[in-house]
Amino acid sequence: MRAQIVVYVLLAILALAAPFLGLYPVFLMKLLCFAMFACAFNLLLGYTKMLSFGHAAYFGSSAYVTGWLMTARGWGTIEAIFAGVAVATLLGLVIGAIAVRRQGIYFAMITLALSQLVFFICLQAQFTGGENGLQGIPRGSLFGIIGLGSDQTMYYFVLAVFVAVYILIRRIVHSPFGQVLKAIRANEPRAVSLGYKVDRYKLLAFVLSASLAGLAGSLKALVLGFVTLSDVSQGTSGEVILMTLLGGSGTFLGPVVGANIVVTLQEYLSDMVGAWVSVIIGAIFVICVMTFRRGFVGEIQRRFARRTGEFANSEPT
Numbered sequence: 001m002r003a004q005i006v007v008y009v010l011l012a013i014l015a016l017a018a019p020f021l022g023l024y025p026v027f028l029m030k031l032l033c034f035a036m037f038a039c040a041f042n043l044l045l046g047y048t049k050m051l052s053f054g055h056a057a058y059f060g061s062s063a064y065v066t067g068w069l070m071t072a073r074g075w076g077t078i079e080a081i082f083a084g085v086a087v088a089t090l091l092g093l094v095i096g097a098i099a100v101r102r103q104g105i106y107f108a109m110i111t112l113a114l115s116q117l118v119f120f121i122c123l124q125a126q127f128t129g130g131e132n133g134l135q136g137i138p139r140g141s142l143f144g145i146i147g148l149g150s151d152q153t154m155y156y157f158v159l160a161v162f163v164a165v166y167i168l169i170r171r172i173v174h175s176p177f178g179q180v181l182k183a184i185r186a187n188e189p190r191a192v193s194l195g196y197k198v199d200r201y202k203l204l205a206f207v208l209s210a211s212l213a214g215l216a217g218s219l220k221a222l223v224l225g226f227v228t229l230s231d232v233s234q235g236t237s238g239e240v241i242l243m244t245l246l247g248g249s250g251t252f253l254g255p256v257v258g259a260n261i262v263v264t265l266q267e268y269l270s271d272m273v274g275a276w277v278s279v280i281i282g283a284i285f286v287i288c289v290m291t292f293r294r295g296f297v298g299e300i301q302r303r304f305a306r307r308t309g310e311f312a313n314s315e316p317t
Contacts, residue, residue, distance in 0.1 A: 003304070007253075015159055025151035026223060027267060032162045033220040034263050038243040038255030039169055040212035045241075046250035047173055048205045049185040050100075053108045054115025055213055055240055057095070060232030061118060062088040062214030063221035067134040068127050070222075077140035077148060081218045088214020089207060091118070096206035100199050103188075112234070119232045133228035137221055148222070158219055165212055170252060172208065181205055213240075242281070246288055248295025257297050 019025050037059055044050050062084035069075040069083055099110040122128045129135070139148035148154045172178050180201050183191045192198050221227045230236060239262060247258025262281060269277040292299040 019152050019155055025155045029151075029155050029158045029223040030220065030267075031260055031263050032158050033216050033223060034240075034243065035256040035259040036162050036165050036219070037213055037216040037240055038247070038259040039166060039252075040209050040216060041240045042244045042249060042251075042255040043169055043172065043212070044205060044209040045244055046254075047178065047181045047185060048202060050202060050206065051108045051241070052099075052206075052209075052237070053112035053234070053241075054095070054118075054237050055111075055209070056232050056234070056236035057115040057118040058088040058092055058210040058213040059217035059220075059236065059240075060122065060227070060229075061091055061217070063217035063227045063231050064122060064128050064134065066218040067137040067221045067227045070137050070140060071134060072127065076144070077142060077222065080140070081215070081222075084218040084221075085211055085214045088217070089211040092207045092210025092214075093203075096203045096210070100202040100206060112237075115232070115237060116234070119229070119234070122232050123229060128227075131229065133226060134221075135226050137225045137227070139222050139225075154223065158223065161215070161219060165215065166252070166256075169212070173252075177201070177204070242285055244295075246285055246295055248298030248301070251295070251297045251301060254295050254297035258295065261296075 018028055037055075041052070041055050044052055044055075064084075065087045066080045066084035069080040070077070075083070095111065095114045098114070099107050102110060123130060139154055141147045142157065146153065146157075148157060173181075180191065180196055183194075183196070184198055184201060188198060217231060220231070243258035243262050244255045245258070246261060247256065248254025261284075265281055265284075266277055269280060273280065288295065294302055
């Protein structure tokens with residue numbers, strides 16, 4: 001427990017001081033947005049054992065709605081973000097209601113097929129800009145008081161939202177609802193035999209995950225000032241799976257670490273090796289699967305728990 005507190009305190013200090021350490025604020029905000037996206041996905045995969053191949057549908061659709069309302073309708077920042085999240089929530093409810101009736105590969109294929117439908121809609125719809133996407137999305141202000149045009153101000157806003165989402169996910173997992181999700185993950189037939197309405201719990205977890213993924217997408221649209229088809233593409237759905245598994249599915253810090261690794265490699269290696277960055281990330285993933293089967297954070301947690309003799313009672317980091 002003390003080790004966790006120390007880790008969180010150090011991370012908090014680093015996050016607060018990051019803009020003053022010469023790090024590019026836009027890059028840091030992009031890291032936070034994808035870390036939030038990975039944490040949202042981990043709520044579904046890590047704690048409910050549902051593998052979605054179409055989570056970019058919620059991430060991208062929310063980004064499109066927020067961007068369109070900001071540029072075409074002149075909505076405020078908070079209102080546009082809430083609208084984007086509402087669309088992602090509704091989309092998650094519709095897709096989840098169809099998908100949770102199936103398990104395993106059938107569940108994954110349904111989410112993939114329906115996410116491709118969302119991609120096609122974004123490609124053909126006029127308000128999305130088609131292949132050109134949405135450009136020049138303003139950041140606006142908070143309640144008309146605090147302008148978000150400054151990278152530093154926007155960074156602390158995104159950081160505050162990320163921290164709130166992270167705390168919310170921890171609270172969800174440690175709540176009675178989260179304990180039921182863990183029971184479903186461990187043994188779904190037993191959870192059914194105990195009288196739990198498994199499909200309802202899974203659907204609620206799916207909708208929560210979609211909502212938080214949508215929030216990450218809306219913030220990403222404001223940070224970068226544009227939305228493209230890549231935000232709803234299958235490639236982005238694959239990336240969030242990679243981030244979660246690389247860092248450690250079923251741990252709290254794992255998706256954050258995985259998102260930082262993937263986004264950093266993409267950012268700094270793309271200029272040097274071009275398209276080969278995908279090959280390098282894939283090779284790292286293969287090595288991780290072979291040597292760190294629980295992901296980086298999951299493996300560190302397991303080895304630390306073994307050393308201290310508290311593996312059975314250890315809490316995920």
